[in-house]
Amino acid sequence: MSSDRRGSGGDQPTADSRSAGFTVAETARRVGVAASTLRTWERRYGVQPTLRTTGGHRRYTAEDVGDLQRLRRLVEEGLPTASAAAHLAERGDNDHVHTRANHTSLADRFAAAVDALDADESFRLAERVVARFGVVDAWTEVFVPRLQALGERWADSGLGTEREHLGTAAVQFALVRHLAARSRSHPPTRVLAVATEGEGHVLPLDALAAAAADLDIGARTLGTLPREGVQDAVTTVRPSVIVVWSRSRETVDSVLLRGLRRRVPVVCAAGPGWTPRRLPAGVAHVGDLPGALSSIRAWLA
Numbered sequence: 001m002s003s004d005r006r007g008s009g010g011d012q013p014t015a016d017s018r019s020a021g022f023t024v025a026e027t028a029r030r031v032g033v034a035a036s037t038l039r040t041w042e043r044r045y046g047v048q049p050t051l052r053t054t055g056g057h058r059r060y061t062a063e064d065v066g067d068l069q070r071l072r073r074l075v076e077e078g079l080p081t082a083s084a085a086a087h088l089a090e091r092g093d094n095d096h097v098h099t100r101a102n103h104t105s106l107a108d109r110f111a112a113a114v115d116a117l118d119a120d121e122s123f124r125l126a127e128r129v130v131a132r133f134g135v136v137d138a139w140t141e142v143f144v145p146r147l148q149a150l151g152e153r154w155a156d157s158g159l160g161t162e163r164e165h166l167g168t169a170a171v172q173f174a175l176v177r178h179l180a181a182r183s184r185s186h187p188p189t190r191v192l193a194v195a196t197e198g199e200g201h202v203l204p205l206d207a208l209a210a211a212a213a214d215l216d217i218g219a220r221t222l223g224t225l226p227r228e229g230v231q232d233a234v235t236t237v238r239p240s241v242i243v244v245w246s247r248s249r250e251t252v253d254s255v256l257l258r259g260l261r262r263r264v265p266v267v268c269a270a271g272p273g274w275t276p277r278r279l280p281a282g283v284a285h286v287g288d289l290p291g292a293l294s295s296i297r298a299w300l301a
Contacts, residue, residue: 019050020065021059029294031068032215038068039134045085047071053096073134076214106132114146122166126174135178135211139289143207147263167201175206182213190217190295192239196273197226199251204246204271204289208243211293217300227256234263241266241299243292246273257283266299268292 026133027049028035041047042058047068051059060068067076067088072261074084110129113121130138149165191212193205205221212219222233234242242264246252258280259268268284276285286292 021061022065024058024060027060027065027068027094029290030136030292031064031072031133032211032293033068033072034297041068041071041081041085045082047085047088047157069134069137107146110142110170111146111149114150114163114170117163117166118168119166122162122170122222123173126170127177129176130178130210133168133197135175135207136216136290138174139207139211143167147171147203170207175203175210179206179210179213183218184209187213187216187218189218189220189237190240190300191217191243192233192237192241193219193221193243193245194230195224195245196251196253196256197224199224199246199248199273201247202245205245206290208270208292212296213291215293215297217296227253227259231255231263233261234260239264241268241296243268243270243286243296245271246275247271249275254280268295287295 019091022030024035024038031038035257038047043048048060049060050064053123071081071084071088071099074087075081106129108141110122110125113125132138133142143246147167150160150167153160154164159249162217191208193208195202195205196215202221202223205223209219209221220237220239222229225233228241230244242260244253244257244260244267246269250273252269252275257267257269261282266284267282268277268286271287272287279285286295
């Protein structure tokens with residue numbers, strides 16, 4: 001939120017309740033912080049939303065969200081919050097556009113490295129994407145679209161599976177490295193993430209664990225497990241939340257969910273394989289990484 005976009009009183013842009021803009025809760029989810037943190041940043045450091053409704057409710061623009069994500073990353077890198085907020089305030093819109101261009105260039109370079117089957121460069125750039133964007137943005141804005149495009153190319157032509165495999169390996173490498181670096185404080189494991197038996201796509205679990213580590217939430221991923229393996233893991237880990245991933249309807253296991261519901265405080269079905277209205281009673285559903293993080297934070301609170 002640049003200083004030239006901040007105002008007070010009648011100078012503040014307004015929007016009616018139907019206009020574009022994110023609420024405090026929606027913005028907090030996208031940024032990866034608590035809503036109370038946004039209010040603290042506004043009150044103490046003047047990091048204000050651009051928009052207000054006619055009723056006085058705060059609304060954040062997409063640019064505001066980007067600024068807040070950068071503020072969060074600066075603080076995580078060790079910069080005092082006041083200094084980080086001042087740094088953002090000093091940056092103008094030209095710098096904002098320049099940063100977005102750099103992000104786009106980095107994402108394109110990663111895609112080009114994968115397309116060229118350059119494994120070393122793909123792995124290196126995947127790490128840089130995570131470091132530059134943060135896990136949530138790297139996953140939603142870069143990795144998922146690129147991997148989906150590779151998958152669609154393979155489905156349409158029967159070619160390119162080697163590129164999809166390389167891209168997946170590079171992304172997993174970057175996420176696991178990030179998780180290892182962020183988990184040095186060894187927070188207790190409160191979230192267990194598994195995939196249903198027969199599910200071959202488990203990369204979203206690595207993204208969840210890496211993003212949770214950024215929030216100092218201990219999450220353990222065990223990949224694809226048979227029903228008995230999941231039950232044994234619950235006995236050993238004793239998580240507060242278990243996330244069960246399924247990408248396709250062929251791999252859903254409602255019997256597993258019902259059994260877990262009796263043993264774990266919060267059971268969450270994640271992924272497009274599940275049909276929310278058909279889930280067992282008391283089982284939640286999330287469809288994307290930001291939604292999963294927001295829900296986990298609420299459940300653990």
